[in-house]
Amino acid sequence: MNGRLFDARGAPAGSFAADDAVRRVACTPAGVTWIGYFDERDNASALIAFDGRGEQMWALAGEPYALDCYALSATGDEAWACTYPDFPIIRVAGTVAQSWMNDIDGASAIAGKDKHVILAGGYNADKGRVVLLRLGVRAEPVATFHWPAIMNRPVFVGGRDGVLHAVADGQWLRLAIGDWVAALG
Secondary structure (H helix, E strand, O other), X not given: OOXXXXXXXXXXXXXXXXXXXXXXXXXOOOOOEEEXXXXXXXXXXXXXXXXXXXXXXXXXXXXXXXXXXXXXXXXXXXXXXXXXXXXXXXEEEOOEEEEEOOOOOOOOEEEEEOOEEEEEOXXXXXXXXXXXXXXOOOEEEEEEEEOXXXXXXXXXXXXXXXXXXXXXXXXXXXXXXHHHHXXXX
């Protein structure tokens, strides 16, 4: 058992088997634990939801095809993910998944809200890349910049409720989708 459950006061409330290939975790106010997995799992989903008792309640199956969950976050009770190999943007509300094709590869963090997504990270020189995308027929880039704070140092970068968070050198930095969209006019 490597998944641990806690109640609202932080007291232990049980455990469940989450597998050893866990890459990302996001929890929702409704008590759902979303787990994104490495591609080391044979014939198993890269994105699975567990209920408050640790029972599997949903798994990504079929399209989009996913081997590895590179980025995962939650906005309210929705899960947002970006998966390897084709890096689609995936939003799961309840048990309904929507996906958008995406040309931004290797992002390690995602923040989603309504019709916009921020992806952060990438391969090699793109490690510090931050992209705002609009969700339409596909995920279309709206704006991009390179953020030195997340480039070449130990740093946490993750999304939650439509905000990209980065903790680097003892500083907590935030970039909200709504603020970025408003600044672009």
